[in-house]
Amino acid sequence: MLLQSLGLLVLTSKALAQCSRSQLQQASDEYLAAVKSGGSALDVGIYTENFASSTFKEGIHSKAIKVSAVHSLLDTTDCATFHEIMAHQNSPPMVIGTQIHYSGAKITKMETIYSSDKIGTFSNPAKTAGYIADEVRNPIPEAKRDTRALIKEIADQYFDKFSNGSIQVPHHTPCVRIEGSMRVQPDCTSGIMSAPGRKMTNRRFVIDEEMGTVSVFLWFNGEGATADGHTFRIEDGKLRYVHAIMVPTGGAKAKGGRGG
Ligand SMILES: *[C@@H]1O[C@H](CO)[C@@H](O)[C@H](O)[C@H]1NC(C)=O
Numbered sequence: 001m002l003l004q005s006l007g008l009l010v011l012t013s014k015a016l017a018q019c020s021r022s023q024l025q026q027a028s029d030e031y032l033a034a035v036k037s038g039g040s041a042l043d044v045g046i047y048t049e050n051f052a053s054s055t056f057k058e059g060i061h062s063k064a065i066k067v068s069a070v071h072s073l074l075d076t077t078d079c080a081t082f083h084e085i086m087a088h089q090n091s092p093p094m095v096i097g098t099q100i101h102y103s104g105a106k107i108t109k110m111e112t113i114y115s116s117d118k119i120g121t122f123s124n125p126a127k128t129a130g131y132i133a134d135e136v137r138n139p140i141p142e143a144k145r146d147t148r149a150l151i152k153e154i155a156d157q158y159f160d161k162f163s164n165g166s167i168q169v170p171h172h173t174p175c176v177r178i179e180g181s182m183r184v185q186p187d188c189t190s191g192i193m194s195a196p197g198r199k200m201t202n203r204r205f206v207i208d209e210e211m212g213t214v215s216v217f218l219w220f221n222g223e224g225a226t227a228d229g230h231t232f233r234i235e236d237g238k239l240r241y242v243h244a245i246m247v248p249t250g251g252a253k254a255k256g257g258r259g260g
Helices: 002-017 021-037 125-132 148-160
Strands: 045-048 052-054 069-075 080-087 094-103 106-116 172-180 182-184 201-208 211-220 226-235 238-247
Touching: 021 069, 021 080, 052 182, 069 125, 069 211, 080 125, 080 201, 094 125, 094 211, 094 226, 094 238, 106 226, 106 238, 125 172, 148 201, 148 211, 148 226, 148 238
Parallel strands: 045 106, 172 238
Antiparallel strands: 045 052, 069 080, 069 201, 080 094, 094 106, 172 182, 201 211, 211 226, 226 238
16 A cells, blocks of 8 residues: 555656646746846756856856857756857857756756857857858657657767767768867768777756757766767757767866866
């Protein structure tokens, strides 16, 4: 009897964990308004910048950011959002990726990765914004959507390829990879330098099946190396677009103070 009621409780809390698109859309609008106005009183629980512990009021969000384009993902299963923000006309120019986790309307955790004209691998916000403006990203018709599991699996395959070059990640031709000033096409998986033991750790996923897109935050080359935010747009079970924001942290984790 007791076990039965516990089972029911678990089911109930799982059901409650789901969010609607309209709730998440409203939450997105609130976050983006805070980005544009700066220094907002948005109540944020845990907050990190390039995987270093910080606060929403002290970091890049403390000042108004000039936003030129945004792609948002809404994850109704995990009550999370992701926002890829082009701010190449800001001073300093930046490309920003933010994963936000909600419990009801409350922001329990926000993680922001940003590159600028000064920091980030191949970083060049103006070039990135120009490349991204060429993309076509429509919602995927319901009958053609890939499952959450498949979208995640393809992202995992991509990162596993860094330690196993034999892995072939399914992709369209053309598919396009954008990393700062670099645009790689028509094979967005070409040029991945595989080496045994290369670690892509602590992967955190925000998945939007309607947009066929997953955001993954992870340590590139292992904890304390490079703070990494990748997004993958998948159509018909194959990669179409890959974006990366990568910021070496100089092994700061090892020196203490930085968390992921
Ligand atoms: C590498 O990937 C190939 C292709 O998926 C697989 O057959 C092989 O078992 C993998 N090797 C290791 C060491 O995981």
